[in-house]
Amino acid sequence: MDRYVERGASWTALAYGPGFALLGFLAELLTGATHTVAWVIVGLGLAAITAPWVYARRRFLTVRVTGEALWQGRERLPLTDIAEVADVGAPTGARVLGGGWTTPNKYDSLPIRLTDGTVVLAWAKDVEALRTVLQEARTA
Template sequence: MSETRYLESGAKWTALLYGPFFAVFGYLAELATGATHAVAWVLVGLGLAAITAPWVYARRRFLTVRVTGTELWEGRESLPLAEIAETQDVGAPTGARVLGGGWSTPRKYDELPIRLKDGTVVLAWAKDVHALRAAIEGA
């Protein structure tokens, strides 16, 4: 596998800690008032971590953007860099295919139109399209 030149993960696994931290603060607040329910707070922390895990897994699987020395990965779809003709001043025609398999660019992501060597235009997406463009052109 070639080195990663650009990486934007969809979510970080540290998000699993939000639920247990909330439970610890809830327990400490209860401790300050007198009556505590330690078992309930442990269950709340574990429950919140359990429902956060599929969310993090899905975001990492479908919203990760990576550029290696040979490929551009958008979610689960890869595009060989050898197929890319240009990334500068490419207009996005209506109905251009979005990389990654979605109908449109994911929310909170900017789009980067890319012209392929066969003349078609596809839409790549990232939170920082300038860094993505630089990584594609640098590779």
């Protein structure tokens, strides 16, 4: 059961390319000459280009808290390893969860103290919600 989920991207982004192509086709209808096949190819091409981007963002930038673990991308951190999530300072060089060198762009960091005393950086777009869920999950 998921207590918290923050997807890296939505599959609805695949509709942007075909939507753009539809707008182009409708604009051509106003001029009289239409290139239906070309617009279909453009729409499918843009959707095909967008699909790997959405897949990668969903795989590597999804934040999830289950009953047992915090998932940051493909990295799993058991909740039993978390000692503290409130008032933890982030030391220079703290390891970023999820395998990256830095916190992903447009994400805020949340320092977490582990039971072994080390501090790691979790990340989310809504850090306060993640902190609240992690505090509740630790006490449950």
